[in-house]
Amino acid sequence: MTDTIAIDVQPVGTSRLANTDFSNLPFGKVFADHMFLADYRDGEWKNFRIVPYGKIPISPATPALHYGQSIFEGMKGFAGVNGDVLLFRPLDNLRRLNISAERMCMPLLPEDIFMEALTALVNLDRQWVPQVAGGSLYIRPFMFSADEYIGIRPSQDFTFMIINCPVGPYYSTPVRVKIETHYTRAVAGGTGFAKAGGNYGGAIYPAKLAQDKGYHQLIWTDGKNHEYIEESGTMNVMFVVDEVLVTPALSDSILAGITRDSVLALARHWGMKVEERKISVAELVNALEQGRVQEAFGAGTAATIAPIELIGHQGKDYPLPPVGERKFSNKVYNELDLIKRGHTADPFHWVVKI
Numbered sequence: 001m002t003d004t005i006a007i008d009v010q011p012v013g014t015s016r017l018a019n020t021d022f023s024n025l026p027f028g029k030v031f032a033d034h035m036f037l038a039d040y041r042d043g044e045w046k047n048f049r050i051v052p053y054g055k056i057p058i059s060p061a062t063p064a065l066h067y068g069q070s071i072f073e074g075m076k077g078f079a080g081v082n083g084d085v086l087l088f089r090p091l092d093n094l095r096r097l098n099i100s101a102e103r104m105c106m107p108l109l110p111e112d113i114f115m116e117a118l119t120a121l122v123n124l125d126r127q128w129v130p131q132v133a134g135g136s137l138y139i140r141p142f143m144f145s146a147d148e149y150i151g152i153r154p155s156q157d158f159t160f161m162i163i164n165c166p167v168g169p170y171y172s173t174p175v176r177v178k179i180e181t182h183y184t185r186a187v188a189g190g191t192g193f194a195k196a197g198g199n200y201g202g203a204i205y206p207a208k209l210a211q212d213k214g215y216h217q218l219i220w221t222d223g224k225n226h227e228y229i230e231e232s233g234t235m236n237v238m239f240v241v242d243e244v245l246v247t248p249a250l251s252d253s254i255l256a257g258i259t260r261d262s263v264l265a266l267a268r269h270w271g272m273k274v275e276e277r278k279i280s281v282a283e284l285v286n287a288l289e290q291g292r293v294q295e296a297f298g299a300g301t302a303a304t305i306a307p308i309e310l311i312g313h314q315g316k317d318y319p320l321p322p323v324g325e326r327k328f329s330n331k332v333y334n335e336l337d338l339i340k341r342g343h344t345a346d347p348f349h350w351v352v353k354i
């Protein structure tokens with residue numbers, strides 16, 4: 001961090017803390033007192049401000065509403081000792097935000113603005129970081145086009161914001177997933193590697209069809225021939241087959257998850273064999289039929305590890321071994337939780353203390 005940005009702070013008159021039940025925090029529905037905003041005007045970021053969380057006026061002609069010129073991030077902060085707040089790999093979220101921004105013709109956000117905004121906001125809402133076991137502050141930075149213009153072109157004006165949600169423990173009930181072989185989330189040359197709004201709106205319908213059939217989520221396959229495994233819902237997907245950790249290699253149709261990267265780093269650190277490569281549906285189904293898939297899970301910020309209990313493919317369901325028997329996913333889940341909360345050594349310097 002080089003300069004210091006001037007942030008105008010307008011604190012709430014009355015905090016909502018006293019009326020918030022920290023023992024009941026449904027994900028994404030409870031918001032901390034304040035939010036951060038910045039405007040991109042005339043080629044630069046300005047008007048840095050923290051204001052009470054609430055509705056924002058936007059023009060009905062905002063391109064974000066019409067054409068999906070919007071990108072977002074998701075990260076977490078944890079209550080450390082002595083009132084510290086521990087952020088997990090925030091600069092990796094910034095790096096990814098800027099990768100998304102480039103793909104969507106949006107301005108890059110400099111590191112000093114991002115980190116100072118995060119620090120000031122989290123400082124002000126420190127008491128919103130849950131102290132309850134398993135709790136965390138879910139942090140949602142996002143950027144959208146703010147031109148007033150009905151037309152498709154690179155925008156000139158943008159808004160960057162951060163809002164925060166205190167969240168309780170995420171009970172990862174094992175999920176039933178269906179390998180999707182008709183609908184597509186992302187294609188080569190598309191925007192799948194960006195955390196861009198439109199990628200998600202289009203994924204709701206196929207997921208709903210699967211939910212109507214008793215599955216929780218989809219495993220997406222490539223958009224060309226639906227031949228290769230890509231992701232699970234909004235998480236990266238990983239398997240342990242014959243004691244080897246296998247996950248699809250990154251591509252422009254797969255989001256480069258920070259949880260994915262962290263899981264791979266720990267597995268390698270522990271000397272486990274790791275393969276990032278193409279995994280065909282045929283290979284996976286074959287391994288499932290032969291009972292060689294020891295573990296399957298989604299990896300993402302919200303759940304960290306979401307164990308998969310069953311995989312459906314073309315009308316046939318393949319159950320997986322009981323979650324209690326899964327050595328690697330249980331171990332990596334626990335280790336990541338300890339690192340994020342500052343309860344154990346952080347060999348990769350992932351945690352940033354505020």
Ligand SMILES: *Cc1c(COP(=O)(O)O)cnc(C)c1O
Pocket residue numbers: 074195231233234235236255256257258259260299300301302
């Ligand atoms: C956010 C996201 C992930 C997980 O990324 P994390 O950085 O681990 O939270 C995976 N896939 C998709 C499509 C995502 O949007």
